[in-house]
Amino acid sequence: SQTIHQWPATLVQPVGSPLSLECTVEGTSNPNLYWYRQAAGRGLQLLFYSIGIDQISSEVPQNLSASRPQDRQFILSSKKLLLSDSGFYLCAWNVKRVGWPNYGYTFGSGTRLTVV
Amino acid sequence: AQTVTQSQPEMSVQEAETVTLSCTYDTSESNYYLFWYKQPPSRQMILVIRQEAYKQQNATENRFSVNFQKAAKSFSLKISDSQLGDTAMYFCAFIKGPGGSEKLVFGKGTKLTVNP
Numbered sequence: 047s048q049t050i051h052q053w054p055a056t057l058v059q060p061v062g063s064p065l066s067l068e069c070t071v072e073g074t075s076n077p078n079l080y081w082y083r084q085a086a087g088r089g090l091q092l093l094f095y096s097i098g099i100d101q102i103s104s105e106v107p108q109n110l111s112a113s114r115p116q117d118r119q120f121i122l123s124s125k126k127l128l129l130s131d132s133g134f135y136l137c138a139w140n141v142k143r144v145g146w147p148n149y150g151y152t153f154g155s156g157t158r159l160t161v162v
Numbered sequence: 163a164q165t166v167t168q169s170q171p172e173m174s175v176q177e178a179e180t181v182t183l184s185c186t187y188d189t190s191e192s193n194y195y196l197f198w199y200k201q202p203p204s205r206q207m208i209l210v211i212r213q214e215a216y217k218q219q220n221a222t223e224n225r226f227s228v229n230f231q232k233a234a235k236s237f238s239l240k241i242s243d244s245q246l247g248d249t250a251m252y253f254c255a256f257i258k259g260p261g262g263s264e265k266l267v268f269g270k271g272t273k274l275t276v277n278p
Contacts, residue, residue: 080265084205089270090253134205140266148195148257151266153207 048073052137052154059161065110065124067157069137072118077139079120080151081112084134096120097142132161164189166256168269175244176277182229183239183272185254191215194258196230196237197266202250210252213237244276 052069059065071077081093092105094112102112109128113121120137135158138151165188175181187196198210213221213230220228225242241248254269 090268092265095265136207138207138266148264150195150197150199150209150212150255150257151207152209156205156207158205 048139048152050137050139050152050154052157054157055155056158057160059127059159061129061161062126065122065127065131065159067122067135067137067159069120069122069154070118071139074139074141075117076142077118078142079114080138080140081120081122082136082138084136086133090136094122127161129161132159134158164191164194164256164258164267166254166267166269168252168254168272170272171270172273172275174275174277175241177244177246179244180240180242181244181274183241183252183254183274185237185239185269187235187237187254187256189235189256189258191258194256196228197255197257198226198228198237198239199253199255199268200248200250201253201271202247207253211239241274246276246278248274249276250274 049072079096082090083093084090094104096102096114099114110124134156136156137154140151167186169184194215196213200208200210211221211223211226213228220230227240229238251271251273253271256267258264
């Protein structure tokens with residue numbers, strides 16, 4: 047069966063420090079991968095999505111970047127964190143298979159990032 | 163572009179009663195899928211129910227059912243026999259097409275509290 051792992055679960059980082067959040071999917075190949083951010087009490091904002099290795103699209107201009115060095119690995123990074131980067135970050139994946147039923151996304155358990 | 167609107171930011175219900183969460187969407191597509199996701203205090207995103215637009219029959223999953231009105235572009239979620247564990251944020255979501263690399267579009271969510 048497919049599983050998605052996301053870590054760390056919680057992170058407290060000082061302003062100006064770097065960031066690396068990792069997400070991996072098991073049990074499937076060539077998935078679509080997504081990074082979402084959820085600010086406190088708000089909805090989900092799509093940050094990045096990837097349809098393949100080194101194929102990343104950014105939805106919102108920001109202080110963050112994403113990379114996909116391997117088929118089932120998706121990394122969210124920042125060189126210098128801002129206070130506004132605080133939030134809850136969710137990784138998700140779905141099957142890239144046109145013509146099949148669409149089962150939506152499967153989400154990781156999330157990372158709570160606090161920038162201090 | 164597709165949009166999803168949840169007009170009820172917060173709702174509450176007594177345990178064992180029934181509650182209906184509203185969702186409307188805007189699209190020119192004829193083939194799409196709709197979803198309800200639940201996000202409990204743990205913040206894990208959990209798929210509750212999905213509906214295929216080409217199916218007239220409303221989806222049902224145990225105590226959860228939907229009222230899908232395609233012409234009105236309405237997709238409400240009914241929770242019967244509410245339980246304390248149903249306390250969560252509920253997100254309505256839309257994705258076009260049968261599959262592939264389309265993006266999931268979320269509403270802003272409804273915070274549901276089930277009172278004992």
